[in-house]
Amino acid sequence: MHLPLDLPLDRTALLLIDLQEEHRQDPRYLVDGYDAVLARSARLLAAARTAGLRVLHAAYLRDFAKVPPRPFEPVDADGAPAFSAPGTALTDICPEVAPRPGEEQILKNDLSCFTDSDFVAMMQQPPEWMIVCGVWSEACVAATIRDCVARGIRVLMVKDACGSGTRTMHQVAMLNLANRLYGGAVTDTAGAEALIAGDTQTVWRLQGAAPLRFDADTIAAEFARL
Template structure:
């Protein structure tokens, strides 16, 4: 259900996951509605920068010459079938790329917090809330959110600034995360911008155990109600 949420200034960072060119140019890896997602991310980033919110970016890049991965899909040349280190489309889209002084992680796994010092650095700065946006919702966003919650962060999941290969994939992934987003909330780009600016916003928060019992028939409606 929705309830009032507010975030104390200085305790929030914005996390942007895998907003890379391949998701709008590589036909094998296109994200539905990626242009709208990037536009919403631009709004989030502008608001974060205007309100001294830390920005943390990640990009997923696979280097099979350094790390053998059993069952990993490869192309005809033996390179990773997606996000290969030599593919220029792994670059972050320029309109949402980090600027000087912002944290940037090149990761080799789904989660932006699976390894490395990022979580520790954020906690050292007093960060309690993470505004999370990016792709793909059921993969790298899911892994990032679950790790963040396990690490003790409150996650503000921005549903219209995330995406996947289809609307159904995205919406059901958001619903699955919402069911277990303990300590956090689900909101829209507008809601997240208002929260980063210091306002109080009504946002969806989980209560009880798995409250969103969605079906093929009602999943879109429940998603819209978040």
Template sequence: MKKPLRIGRGQIGALFIDFQEEHRQDARYLVEHYGAVLANAGRLHAAARRNAAPVYHCAYVVDMAEFSAALHPVQPDGRSAFSDKNDPLTAVCHEVAPGPNERLLVKNQASAFGAGSVLGAQLKAAGMPWLAVCGVWTEACVAASVQDAIRLGLRVLLVKDACGSGSGAMHQTGILNLANRLYGGAVVDTGAACRLLDGQTVDAWQVQGAVPLRYTWADAAELYRAL
């Protein structure tokens, strides 16, 4: 259900998840409509900067020498099958590259709040009850980060069109799954997110009840558009 939402200045930070070149250049891990997703993330980044909102970036980088997950996929030469530390395509895309006073957190697992991450502690120290979240892939690293943020007691502002995945279906169902359990948070598009960062009031989709979005193959896209 959409309801009016306003977030006070100084009450929200922004998290940019895994906007890396491999999703633009590596044929195995291309994100559909990545250019549009990056453009929207860039708009959100600019809104956060002009409102002095804390900005956090993370990148998935795997060092197999320090990685003990026995089932992690590897290439024949022993390097990680994706996001290997020696792959230049792990670089963050220039459209949303960290600026001055914006820290890049490197992770080797899906969630930005996983073991060894300092992000949760930094957000608590900053006193930010809200966190705007965007990134790739929607159903993987974005979903894991959103779920962990909720467990930490953060209110997540999920910016649906500044997220992306390997296909539209993967992305849209990923957003719907998160929306069903986005307790205390909201789903918006980039325009609404920027207005919220500017201190304005917007109509935002906010979860009510248990699993309200019982989507099917026939209506998933329509329900996604209505968020």
């Protein structure tokens, strides 16, 4: 259902998840339409900085020295992490959305930001609303959003500033998250920018539980209606 929303800007934060170079340089982990995702995330970041919102950056760094390999975790032939390995520029946050001095940043070893003790400490003073963008939609974005909801943090999911390996993978992830986005909302980048500027926007809000039903041939249309 689409309803009007105002954000309490003094209790709102922007979280950018895993917007790293490997998603446009490593053939194994390319994100579909990544340049567009980065551009939209950069717009959100600029809007948040202008409005004085709290900004948080998260990046994936799979460091076996801190968290040893888990059962069944894929590794390279030499035993190194198969993704987000330390010691390579591929794990750098992309310059379009790079943190500025004073902005909070974590390097996490698992999907959800809440698996990182530094992030948990940051959330000792949680925002009421967390605006979320980043990659991958069904993995780190989804895990973090679900943990936000579990902790009573309302999530504004920016559907066109997230991404995955294919458009369909991304759209399915957004629809599945929206079905259980209790207390939260879904909008696009333009809508989020307007909300950050202090405007009222009509956004998709979850009513009830799992109202969205879709089949393979209706995924795109349902996603467009969010």
